[in-house]
Amino acid sequence: QQQVKQSPQSLIVQKGGISIINCAYENTAFDYFPWYQQFPGKGPALLIAIRPDVSEKKEGRFTISFNKSAKQFSLHIMDSQPGDSATYFCAASKRGGTGFQKLVFGTGTRLLVSP
Amino acid sequence: EAQVTQNPRYLITVTGKKLTVTCSQNMNHEYMSWYRQDPGLGLRQIYYSMNVEVTDKGDVPEGYKVSRKEKRNFPLILESPSPNQTSLYFCTSRHPNTGELFFGEGSRLTVL
Numbered sequence: 001q002q003q004v005k006q007s008p009q010s011l012i013v014q015k016g017g018i019s020i021i022n023c024a025y026e027n028t029a030f031d032y033f034p035w036y037q038q039f040p041g042k043g044p045a046l047l048i049a050i051r052p053d054v055s056e057k058k059e060g061r062f063t064i065s066f067n068k069s070a071k072q073f074s075l076h077i078m079d080s081q082p083g084d085s086a087t088y089f090c091a092a093s094k095r096g097g098t099g100f101q102k103l104v105f106g107t108g109t110r111l112l113v114s115p
Numbered sequence: 116e117a118q119v120t121q122n123p124r125y126l127i128t129v130t131g132k133k134l135t136v137t138c139s140q141n142m143n144h145e146y147m148s149w150y151r152q153d154p155g156l157g158l159r160q161i162y163y164s165m166n167v168e169v170t171d172k173g174d175v176p177e178g179y180k181v182s183r184k185e186k187r188n189f190p191l192i193l194e195s196p197s198p199n200q201t202s203l204y205f206c207t208s209r210h211p212n213t214g215e216l217f218f219g220e221g222s223r224l225t226v227l
Contacts, residue, residue, distance in 0.1 A: 006157075009155070032214055034214070034215070036216075041220075041221075042220060042221070043119075043205050043218030043219050043220050043221050044158070044205070044216075044218050045218065046215045046216070049214075049215075089157060089158060093214060095214065098165075099146070099211060100146075100209065100214040102160060102163065102173070103214070103216060105150075105157045105158040105159075106157055107155060107156060107157035108157050108158075
């Protein structure tokens with residue numbers, strides 16, 4: 001119930017291509033779905049987040065697509081660049097009366113964008 | 116600059132030798148937590164603290180202790196480290212309104 005399943009584990013995309021990472025969750029109480037980006041030697045940092053009242057959120061080349069009925073959400077990176085090479089984590093949480101509950105992370109996707 | 120600072124960044128130790136990883140945040144956040152990152156397992160929460168003097172176990176608390184005597188500091192204590200605690204550790208604090216987690220740069224621990 002608390003798991004977030006992420007795929008693929010690793011991904012190689014050519015420069016200019018589209019990178020797609022998928023996540024699925026079980027707990028229908030989750031209402032906050034962020035993506036974190038981690039560069040080698042650094043801590044993860046928030047990239048983009050979505051709430052279930054919208055089906056899509058776009059920030060620059062990064063888009064989250066959300067399918068509430070299927071309990072799935074995905075990250076699309078358009079025009080992928082070598083600088084996008086990083087590990088990406090999806091996550092999910094819910095906001096209760098006392099604030100946000102624990103953030104549950106997926107297992108991560110290692111993206112390599114080849115020049 | 117808003118940041119979470121943890122030390123040491125790298126540490127090699129031997130089984131049974133007590134160690135402490137310090138963590139400090141300058142954002143006045145109530146909520147802090149510790150995660151460990153292992154290949155194929157992602158980020159797993161060790162302990163969390165809702166506020167000063169209130170801490171609770173996460174998903175993988177065995178072998179770890181924490182304390183929260185001040186809002187800004189949240190040290191992770193390994194009383195008797197074992198090789199299965201070899202991992203990359205992250206301290207975080209959380210923005211109360213947005214839910215965003217702020218991560219430290221990580222502490223890579225090797226237990227021989």
